[in-house]
Amino acid sequence: MQADLSLDASSLRAKYEQLLEQGNTNPQDTSALLAQLRDLILKHGIPEEPSGQLGRANSTSCTLRGRIWKVLLGVQRLDAEYYIALVKAGKAHVHQKIRNDTFRTLRSDKTFSSIVTEAELIRVLNAFANSQPPPPGSRPSSVLVTNTPSAPSPISPPSGGSGNSGAASTPGAAAQNGGSLPQRPPTDLGLPNADRFRISYVQGMNVLLAPLLYVMPELDAFYCFSRLILTCLPAYVQPTLDGVHAGMSLVDKILQRVDPQLHQTLTKTVETQLFAMPPVMTLSACTPPLHEVLQLWDFLLAFGVHCNIPCVVAQLILVRDKLLSNEKTRRSLSRQFPDLDARAIITLAVVLLRDLPDDWYDGLVRHPFAPPSDSR
């Protein structure tokens, strides 16, 4: 962890703890605290756990990073009953697709597979799919048809940072358990035109879930994941991947603006659509190593997932000499980007962001959640 020398890991940790504690005791007015939190993340990063590890210690523990991410994502309340009901609802209609991807999720990273089990990935992704209305024309899973009087209602897209988390028990869950769980609160649409999004499982979601499960328990990861998908980047997971396409064209536009020579040479060899899709779609989580992904995500969750776009551009600029001189390097980009160096990327991305014209910046901020028809 590269941090300002004036702050060692333990005093940095103490600062974060203090901020989190202040937020917990005074939840009504967190905007100033959030600003401090973001500032601390940008300047110092988040320290590793006292054990020296980055991942969670066991399946029920949450790292400091996990707790900070929950704050940044606005996850304030966890409803275990609701999650259990979604898991009990069984295999989602996309279960086979999920299974096809979970076993190969970051499996090349040994520390990841030692901490996160495939079962956890499968459960969270199925529970998330069960929380969404099935796509028109698809047959609901047999489990839902035969065993559940009424399927769990969709998680309402959570509201933007206000007190109530969108997650709560559902009438379906109550019926299934035969108990009298509280009714889900009236739908609180935290994102514009939420009804215009159709969300189900798409390849790449497994990669987006992976870093969350690495630093926090399954239940917390489910809520953070729902929040990430539903409020931060719903446009990325549309059937036509509109948001991803918008993101890729922004990578193309920004690169062309800041480094026309690199843009020209690179795109003569490989189209932007070819090399930019994986890092855009997965918020760079597909690029090793995982410990650098975590630091990059600290930045993305603190300042907005749209910041991944200048981060992708920054990664290209950081290896520009190699890209300019070596066609093989250019071609290999489509398979994998060079290993992440989070600090260098963030430093450069911040400069790129600063120099962006206002209208570009506006489009950049909106592209991950712009409803389908306005996203291009």
Added chain:
Amino acid sequence: MASYNYSYIFKYIIIGDMGVGKSCLLHQFTEKKFLPDCPHTIGVEFGTRIIEVNGQKIKLQIWDTAGQERFRAVTRSYYRGAAGALMVYDVTRRSTYNHLSSWLTDARNLTNPNTTIFLIGNKSDLESQRDVTYEEAKKFADDNGLTFLEASAKTGANVEESFIETAKTIFQNIQNGSLDLNAAESGVQQKTQPAPAVDLGDKPAANSGCGC
């Protein structure tokens, strides 16, 4: 690494359902290694290798596509100008075999009529889990004029053969004139000319059903 002197570039695409092993086949062919942890492809990936057919060096330019439906809008744009299409299913999962007709429709509609389509039943090493017999797949291939092999990206069995047989068929089609190198989008480039891609052309598909 040094052999940049090839006579032709053939463009291939690899298509098929998610999880059938498209990227593993590509990796086995280009790197001669099996990647058990091969992550799923997002969008399109790319690999190359130079092979020799009838004494001619040919560079294969292979586009590996994501199998999930959502990516089809992206992956379809890479069908154009393919000289060869490797259509892959998983012998241990019948659903991937049942979807072949839809992949075939895509391939036929979006590529040149003379594009060589090669059917691969992957994961042939998992005999005990077999869900699709060789015979029925062979019949499907014959009925549709495809060349067919069962292969294993894991052991490497028949991987070379699949890529190279496809190249031989394409090469034959060039030699017998059924593949018109002057037409657009043939998926073949002759090295001496900078870029005039060659069309598998408007002529009737003379190459169907050839090969092994």
